[in-house]
Amino acid sequence: MRHVLVALVQDEPGMLARMGNLFARRGYNVESFTAGASELPGVTRITIVVEGSSVALDQIAKQFRKLVGAFKVADVTADTDQLSHEMLLVKVAVNAKTRQEVVSLADLFKARIVDVSSTTLMLEATGEPDKLDKFLEVLRPFGVKEQARTGAVFMSRGAKILNQRPGSASDRKYLAE
Amino acid sequence: MRYTGGEALWECLVREGVDIVWAYPGGAALPLFDALGKYPQIRHVLVRHEQAAAHAADGYARATGKVGVCVATSGPGATNLVTGIATAMLDSVPVVAITAQVADSVIGTDAFQEINITGITLPITKHNYLVRESKDLVRAVREAFFLAGTGRPGPVLVDLPKDILTKPCDFHYPERISRPGYRPVVRSAPYQIQRAAQAIADAKCPVVLAGHGVHVAKAWEQLRCFAERINAPVVSTLLGLSALSADHPLCLGMAGMHGVAWANLAVQNADLLIAMGMRMDDRFTGSLPHFAPQAKLLHVDIDPAEIGKRVPAQIPMVGDVRFVLEALTATVPELDHRDWLAQTETWRGRHPLEVHAQGPLPPQEVVRALYQATNGEGVVVSDVGQHQMWVAQHYRFRRLNSFFTSGGLGTMGYSLPAALGVQAGHPTEPVWVVVGDGSFQMNLQELATVTQERLPIKIVLMDNGYLGMVRQWQELFHGARYIGTPISGPDFVQLAGSYGIPARRVTATAELPAAFAEARETDGPFLLDCKVEQDENVYPMVQPGTSNTDFVEDPRGRAQEK
Numbered sequence: 001m002r003h004v005l006v007a008l009v010q011d012e013p014g015m016l017a018r019m020g021n022l023f024a025r026r027g028y029n030v031e032s033f034t035a036g037a038s039e040l041p042g043v044t045r046i047t048i049v050v051e052g053s054s055v056a057l058d059q060i061a062k063q064f065r066k067l068v069g070a071f072k073v074a075d076v077t078a079d080t081d082q083l084s085h086e087m088l089l090v091k092v093a094v095n096a097k098t099r100q101e102v103v104s105l106a107d108l109f110k111a112r113i114v115d116v117s118s119t120t121l122m123l124e125a126t127g128e129p130d131k132l133d134k135f136l137e138v139l140r141p142f143g144v145k146e147q148a149r150t151g152a153v154f155m156s157r158g159a160k161i162l163n164q165r166p167g168s169a170s171d172r173k174y175l176a177e
Numbered sequence: 178m179r180y181t182g183g184e185a186l187w188e189c190l191v192r193e194g195v196d197i198v199w200a201y202p203g204g205a206a207l208p209l210f211d212a213l214g215k216y217p218q219i220r221h222v223l224v225r226h227e228q229a230a231a232h233a234a235d236g237y238a239r240a241t242g243k244v245g246v247c248v249a250t251s252g253p254g255a256t257n258l259v260t261g262i263a264t265a266m267l268d269s270v271p272v273v274a275i276t277a278q279v280a281d282s283v284i285g286t287d288a289f290q291e292i293n294i295t296g297i298t299l300p301i302t303k304h305n306y307l308v309r310e311s312k313d314l315v316r317a318v319r320e321a322f323f324l325a326g327t328g329r330p331g332p333v334l335v336d337l338p339k340d341i342l343t344k345p346c347d348f349h350y351p352e353r354i355s356r357p358g359y360r361p362v363v364r365s366a367p368y369q370i371q372r373a374a375q376a377i378a379d380a381k382c383p384v385v386l387a388g389h390g391v392h393v394a395k396a397w398e399q400l401r402c403f404a405e406r407i408n409a410p411v412v413s414t415l416l417g418l419s420a421l422s423a424d425h426p427l428c429l430g431m432a433g434m435h436g437v438a439w440a441n442l443a444v445q446n447a448d449l450l451i452a453m454g455m456r457m458d459d460r461f462t463g464s465l466p467h468f469a470p471q472a473k474l475l476h477v478d479i480d481p482a483e484i485g486k487r488v489p490a491q492i493p494m495v496g497d498v499r500f501v502l503e504a505l506t507a508t509v510p511e512l513d514h515r516d517w518l519a520q521t522e523t524w525r526g527r528h529p530l531e532v533h534a535q536g537p538l539p540p541q542e543v544v545r546a547l548y549q550a551t552n553g554e555g556v557v558v559s560d561v562g563q564h565q566m567w568v569a570q571h572y573r574f575r576r577l578n579s580f581f582t583s584g585g586l587g588t589m590g591y592s593l594p595a596a597l598g599v600q601a602g603h604p605t606e607p608v609w610v611v612v613g614d615g616s617f618q619m620n621l622q623e624l625a626t627v628t629q630e631r632l633p634i635k636i637v638l639m640d641n642g643y644l645g646m647v648r649q650w651q652e653l654f655h656g657a658r659y660i661g662t663p664i665s666g667p668d669f670v671q672l673a674g675s676y677g678i679p680a681r682r683v684t685a686t687a688e689l690p691a692a693f694a695e696a697r698e699t700d701g702p703f704l705l706d707c708k709v710e711q712d713e714n715v716y717p718m719v720q721p722g723t724s725n726t727d728f729v730e731d732p733r734g735r736a737q738e739k
Contacts, residue, residue, distance in 0.1 A: 010357065010358070013307070014295060014299070014305075014307075017296065017299055018299060021299055021300050025300060058485075059482065059486060062481055062482035062486075063482050065481070065482075066480070066482055068303070068304040068324060068356055068358070068359050069356075069357075069358060069359075070358055071357055071358035072358075
């Protein structure tokens with residue numbers, strides 16, 4: 001089953017390798033892995049999409065939480081009320097005859113035209129990964145010369161937030177003991 | 178105060194209360210060793226191989242509960258630590274490994290003796306650091322000790338480039354550290370204690386499982402009080418041995434693949450397992466579908482990832498074993514399980530641990546003689562293999578935290594170097610090393626360290642000319658084709674002599690009492706080369722993939738109904 005893990009980790013060297021090792025030691029191939037600044041200074045938000053058994057993923061999430069520098073790790077697979085968006089850049093072959101058709105497909109998928117040459121169009125699209133799959137499918141007959149996808153990022157709808165504030169009072173309490 | 182990086186490191190170690198390190202110098206480590214000269218309060222033991230430094234730090238940590246420290250140079254020095262670090266990782270032992278690294282400016286260029294040791298040790302450390310700026314050195318070392326010794330302990334490595342060791346380093350030792358997100362849960366919630374207490378009160382046939390966590394938490398007294406309060410038998414894992422005196426009427430000894438029959442039967446027939454600081458290792462559980470089929474599991478561990486990892490826990494409890502045992506003892510009513518205890522004694526009577534071996538010197542008799550010679554109160558370090566299992570079975574540990582061995586990783590060659598550290602923790606009494614001729618030959622270079630440090634380490638060599646445990650598996654599961662397991666060795670008595678260590682050869686059971694007396698009474702180290710029976714097997718044995726109820730007993734023993 002496909003699982004989605006979302007994590008907040010300290011932005012420091014080696015963090016990526018430590019996370020990767022959790023999957024690599026089990027021979028898991030990560031489908032997508034995105035990392036970027038979170039709302040907290042010095043804290044990176046990670047989204048990982050990976051195929052695997054629930055038992056194994058549960059163990060991976062537990063081991064992930066144990067990494068020094070990992071604040072929050074959640075398996076959000078079962079969370080239905082959420083957004084999962086990714087971005088796609090795609091370079092499509094066009095000629096005078098097909099250019100307009102590609103432009104109207106872009107319109108249909110709310111994609112932006114970000115670069116134009118005499119033989120290509122570069123389009124930028126965002127949305128659910130499935131939508132981007134479909135967009136690529138309809139573009140393929142024209143000739144997809146190059147594509148780049150960011151991998152999905154996830155966020156729950158409504159007031160729910162992932163952040164559990166790091167450096168909380170209980171951290172210091174433990175140290176004092 | 179300004180120090181060089183090298184001095185700053187030792188300043189940190191002094192503040193962490195370190196008074197001994199096991200170390201091996203080298204090019205990149207030179208500034209570090211140079212600075213060590215200014216710190217006479219830190220005793221430096223020169224080992225003969227870096228692996229031994231890591232095992233010694235590990236043995237010291239197990240014996241004292243303090244963080245053990247080993248030091249190595251870059252490249253091969255660092256990679257030689259790897260087996261020792263992995264051993265500490267698998268057994269949750271607090272070790273700080275300091276490695277020197279090539280100068281920061283040449284990192285990543287495959288410089289002479291450069292190796293990416295933080296990369297190599299990433300999966301076998303609790304955490305590690307590569308210090309690339311002087312300002313980060315003190316914090317990294319401070320954090321390393323904090324992380325190694327708190328929560329579920331484990332090894333932490335700090336890699337220090339040579340130029341960082343020579344450059345000036347601002348020294349400010351932080352009183353407190355905060356590692357956001359690192360927050361081991363020590364105290365379980367009151368509702369969990371209540372729920373656990375209720376399950377214990379409801380149980381008819383409870384068994385307490387004592388793991389290494391009891392030692393780590395120094396919860397020996399709490400374990401005894403708890404077991405006495407609920408009158409439940411206590412079964413140990415390999416590393417849980419000596420958590421409760423073997424003389425205690427509730428102590429059943431070790432269960433698992435080579436566990437004693439009555440302990441396995443108690444676990445298999447229990448209706449509640451109260452697991453304290455153990456991880457349901459496959460050598461302990463046997464076939465999972467057959468493991469303790471009627472039992473609920475109350476699983477206590479400080480590491481949430483261990484709970485439910487192999488055996489589902491109906492009552493999971495994250496917390497420090499000592500805290501939980503105290504809280505439970507205060508909450509549960511006094512219980513009476515005399516029928517259940519009588520049942521375990523019946524099993525003990527039906528499946529006694531007897532020596533059926535023929536020949537002049539059965540290996541089990543060597544362990545029994547060691548027990549006699551030390552009155553069960555010796556400090557024992559065992560290596561890995563058949564002799565390890567015979568120690569676990571036949572040595573009745575009457576003294577708390579007196580048994581040290583590599584459990585999780587099963588590292589052959591562990592015992593002699595680990596004994597260097599155990600000895601540092603028990604400076605006034607002999608340390609007994611029980612080792613096979615295979616394991617001994619993996620790290621016997623440390624005999625030189627033993628002599629150099631004049632340590633009263635008594636080596637009991639179980640010399641059978643085989644890699645015995647592997648030979649046993651070949652006999653049982655590979656058609657007795659002994660490929661790669663017959664092993665020769667030197668004349669061990671002469672070998673010891675060339676290191677200046679007195680030694681004696683033992684070839685018959687009758688010689689054992691006098692031999693052990695001589696070993697004990699000789700000042701300093703001693704080696705007993707015990708020429709034991711070559712083809713003895715360890716029994717009882719639960720064959721891989723079978724239930725712990727289906728242990729195979731020594732076929733030479735009386736056939737008994739289960």
